[in-house]
Amino acid sequence: MPTHRSHIPLSLVEGPNHRAASDGDLARGLIAGNAWATAEVWRRFAPMVLIMAARTLGSESEAEDIAQEVFHRLFRKANTLRDPDSLRSFIFSFAVRVLKSELRSRRARGWLSFKEPQAFVDLGSETMDVESRDLLRRFYGLLDRLAARDRLVFALRHLERMTVEEIAASMDISHSTVKRSLAHATAKLSRWLESDLGLVGLLQGKGWNA
Amino acid sequence: MTFSSGEPKGQPALLALTEMARENVQPPTRAQLDRGLQALSTRMAQERARRSTLLRWSLAGTMATACVVVGLTLLPRLRNGTKTTTAPALTYQIEGGSLIGGGYLRESGGAGIRLSFAEGTEFVLMPGTRGRLRSVDDAGARIAIEQGTASFQITPRSNGRWLVDVGPFLVKVKGTVFTVSWDATNERLDLKLRHGRVMVSGPISAGEIALQAGQRLAVDLQSARTTITDERPEEAWGEAATLPPTTNAPGERPSPEQPPGRTLAGASPSPTAARADGEHHWADALAAGRLDRILAEAERLGFKAVLEKASNEDLLALADAARYRRRMNLARAALLAERRRFPGSPLSLDAAYLLGRVEEVSERSLARAVAWYDEYLSLAPTGTYAAEALGRKMTLTSKLEGRLKARPIAAEYLRRFPNGSYAGSARALSRAP
Numbered sequence: 001m002p003t004h005r006s007h008i009p010l011s012l013v014e015g016p017n018h019r020a021a022s023d024g025d026l027a028r029g030l031i032a033g034n035a036w037a038t039a040e041v042w043r044r045f046a047p048m049v050l051i052m053a054a055r056t057l058g059s060e061s062e063a064e065d066i067a068q069e070v071f072h073r074l075f076r077k078a079n080t081l082r083d084p085d086s087l088r089s090f091i092f093s094f095a096v097r098v099l100k101s102e103l104r105s106r107r108a109r110g111w112l113s114f115k116e117p118q119a120f121v122d123l124g125s126e127t128m129d130v131e132s133r134d135l136l137r138r139f140y141g142l143l144d145r146l147a148a149r150d151r152l153v154f155a156l157r158h159l160e161r162m163t164v165e166e167i168a169a170s171m172d173i174s175h176s177t178v179k180r181s182l183a184h185a186t187a188k189l190s191r192w193l194e195s196d197l198g199l200v201g202l203l204q205g206k207g208w209n210a
Numbered sequence: 211m212t213f214s215s216g217e218p219k220g221q222p223a224l225l226a227l228t229e230m231a232r233e234n235v236q237p238p239t240r241a242q243l244d245r246g247l248q249a250l251s252t253r254m255a256q257e258r259a260r261r262s263t264l265l266r267w268s269l270a271g272t273m274a275t276a277c278v279v280v281g282l283t284l285l286p287r288l289r290n291g292t293k294t295t296t297a298p299a300l301t302y303q304i305e306g307g308s309l310i311g312g313g314y315l316r317e318s319g320g321a322g323i324r325l326s327f328a329e330g331t332e333f334v335l336m337p338g339t340r341g342r343l344r345s346v347d348d349a350g351a352r353i354a355i356e357q358g359t360a361s362f363q364i365t366p367r368s369n370g371r372w373l374v375d376v377g378p379f380l381v382k383v384k385g386t387v388f389t390v391s392w393d394a395t396n397e398r399l400d401l402k403l404r405h406g407r408v409m410v411s412g413p414i415s416a417g418e419i420a421l422q423a424g425q426r427l428a429v430d431l432q433s434a435r436t437t438i439t440d441e442r443p444e445e446a447w448g449e450a451a452t453l454p455p456t457t458n459a460p461g462e463r464p465s466p467e468q469p470p471g472r473t474l475a476g477a478s479p480s481p482t483a484a485r486a487d488g489e490h491h492w493a494d495a496l497a498a499g500r501l502d503r504i505l506a507e508a509e510r511l512g513f514k515a516v517l518e519k520a521s522n523e524d525l526l527a528l529a530d531a532a533r534y535r536r537r538m539n540l541a542r543a544a545l546l547a548e549r550r551r552f553p554g555s556p557l558s559l560d561a562a563y564l565l566g567r568v569e570e571v572s573e574r575s576l577a578r579a580v581a582w583y584d585e586y587l588s589l590a591p592t593g594t595y596a597a598e599a600l601g602r603k604m605t606l607t608s609k610l611e612g613r614l615k616a617r618p619i620a621a622e623y624l625r626r627f628p629n630g631s632y633a634g635s636a637r638a639l640s641r642a643p
Contacts, residue, residue, distance in 0.1 A: 042247045047237050050246075054235045064246060071250055123234045132230065139227045158228040190221050203223045 027084030030075070042071055045088065049095045056099055056155040058140035059122050066102060070095045089170070096152065096170045103148035131202055138199045142192045150185040153178055299347045301328040307335075313342040327351070330365035331372070344375070359391040366406070376401070379412035379429070397431035419506070438510055490520065492527035504531040505540075513540065517547040526557050526564075533568060542568050562586040563595040566602060580606050597623075601632030604639065613639055 018040045021029070026044070029037030049070050053063035074094050081090050123136055143151050152171065156162045157178075162170075168178045193199060238246075307323035310316050315323050315335060325333040325343070331350075335341050339358025345351060349367075353360075354375035364372050366385020374381040377392040379399055386406025392399055401410065403421045410427060411418040421427055421438070428437045492504045508516045508528050516528065529544035545568065548561040566582035569575040583603040590596060600623050608616035620636035627633065 038251075039247060042250065043243060046243055046246060050238050050242075051235050055231060058231065060235070064242075067246060068250055068253065072253060075250075075254060123231065135227065136231060136234065139231060159232050186221070186224070189224055193221075193223055203226075206226070 022085075023087040024085040027078070027081055027087040027090075030078040030087075031081065031084070038075060041074070041087075041091075045091045046071065048088075049091065052092075052095060052160055053099060054123065055159040056152065057102070058136065058143070061122060062102075066095070066098055070098050073098070093170050093172075096156075100148055100152050100171070103151055106144070107148060131205060135199070135202050135206070138196065138202070142189055142196070145192065146185050146188060149173075150181045150188075153181040154185040154189070157182055300331075300351065302326060302346065302351075309343060313344050315341045315343060325353075327365075329367065332363045334361045336360065347371075355390060355392050357392060357394045359389060361387075361389045363387045364406075377412075378431075379410055382409040382411075399427070399429040399431075401427040403427075419510070422510075425510075490524045492524045492531070496527040496530055501531040501534050504528055505535060505537070513543070517543055518551075522548065522552045522555055522557050525551075526561065529561070529564060533564070536571075538568050538571050559586065559590045559593055560595065562589060563593075563599050566599065570602070570606070576606050576610055580610070597627045597630045597632070600626065601630060601635070604632060604636060608639060 018026075018029075018036050021040065026037055026040055030041055046067055049067045050060075050063050053066040054060045057063060057066070070091070074091060081087065083090075143154070146154065149171075153167055156167045156170070157164070164175055164178045164182075168175045171178070193203075303326045304315070305324040305326070306319050306321050307315055307317045315325075317323055317335070317337070317339075320337055322337045322339065323333075323335040323341075325335075333353060335355075336359040339360055340356040341358070341360065342354045342356065343351065344354055349369055349371040350364075350373070352373040352375070356377075360374075362372075362374065362383065364370065364383050364386050370385065372383040374383065374390060376390050376399055377394060377397065379392075381388075381390065381401065383406075386408055387404040388402060388406075388408060389404075390399070390401045399412075401408070401421065403423055403425050405423050407423070408421050409418055410421060412429075413431060419427065419436075419438070424440055426439045428439075429435070490504075490507065492507075495504050504527060508520075517525070520528065525544050525548045529541045529548065532538070532541035532544060542565065545561040545565045549558050549565075552558045562582055563586040566579040566586065569579035569582060580603055583599040583606075586593065586599045587596060587603070593599075600619065604616050604619040604623055607619055616639055620639040623630065623632055623636040624640065630636075
């Protein structure tokens, strides 16, 4: 049986290129509940959140949980975004709040637990030598002893290399509070570093003086 | 990188460690990002489904509630049909006077005025009484007594609505027989109820008062005194309008909760005393939050009679109402009566625990509270309030005798109720030095 074929020429129609959408357009798409905006927001901003969380917590797997929480909250509360063009800083502020909350919960769990909480560090597990991994684990162990705000300020300043002004804006605190927290965290870390003989030994092995 | 101003310098080790931490975080791969997006999408879809289910249930609940409300609103109308809106006003006849402007009832013969309604109700205004007929409709009438005495004999009807304004008071009536007087000069109200039930509202400290057959209400506004006495119905009907005596029954001492002038039931075989042993359904009133109503009714019946004759449930409801209104003497008396009169009942056990709660109100009787909790725990070791009683006992013992003495109780609490509401306190007590 002969098949009837249409003679109308066919052409492939490409959808709009969302990769090129501005942050403002992306935010507006998100507020409107467009599925493409959800995916594109994740693709564009998840790396930023994942990296920041991993550096702050010392764990890539925990960073994934944080990112899930940040974007889940973001998608639920997208309609509270007043300035669509500031989507990046909006997400960053969300991430900072979630991280702070996580750090506070960790400390609360530490107080309630009879055992000293062990820092779970899985950064660079495939590329680092054993001594370096041990150093990192001990370093994050010291960070775990800091108050949530001090630790977050320290991480944003020295691991994310943000300015005092940027930290103050994202954490919604004053410049002087940022500086005070920073000085507090640094002084404590220095003191703990000097008194941790195991860490001093490892540092000397690396040729660094505590 | 160096540490900036305000931060300690010369910390190469710290600097190196932060660099190491920074450099060892790799950006996520495409596969990791795809996995993350997939997980996020799944989580959001599940949440949407949950929210949708919740919304459906909420809508169903709202619809059901709306149906019930509409049904309850329409049911009385369906029962009554359209009679209520179309029925004509009651007809009546006036003897001994006439109705003039403003509904004023003008006496013509000096023998009083009689209003007879078609359905059998009669108002009789005694000679010299001034009154106004304010309104008449199909359900009843509203009359105002401005000065003097009037008697009312109202035919009981399911939809009857009769209102009597007596000076500043309002008497709401169903089927009943009563006489009311208002002395405008001395601002005295006197109401004697022969049959039925009336509600009196106005400038009375206790709010609305419900009067039962055989009771007499006297209010003296100038001395701010309200008295309710029980009288034999025939006396109440036949007496002149004078304020009643306000003395207690012979040989009777007022209880701490009893206002002066209250005639106590139980001193004589009065109708009220007979009713005090009836079922008042105070548990229902308590559940509906009508605490003051329970207390007012108990007061009207006489606390002593109620304590002696009220039912098991009513006594406990009265105790609860008194506790919630901080009338601890009355609450204690009701609970003790419960324990004395119904020693074997489960509510009597509850009363032992509640007596502990009552005693806790005063710092001076905390030891008595502990004794009641002990009593409860010995009688009902697995009872409803066992966890609560043990927790309270632990707390009070710690307060009265110190933590060391309370520790064994804390240990017992944790053993028996590890997830109880006092478990946190018990653990803290166990750990404390």
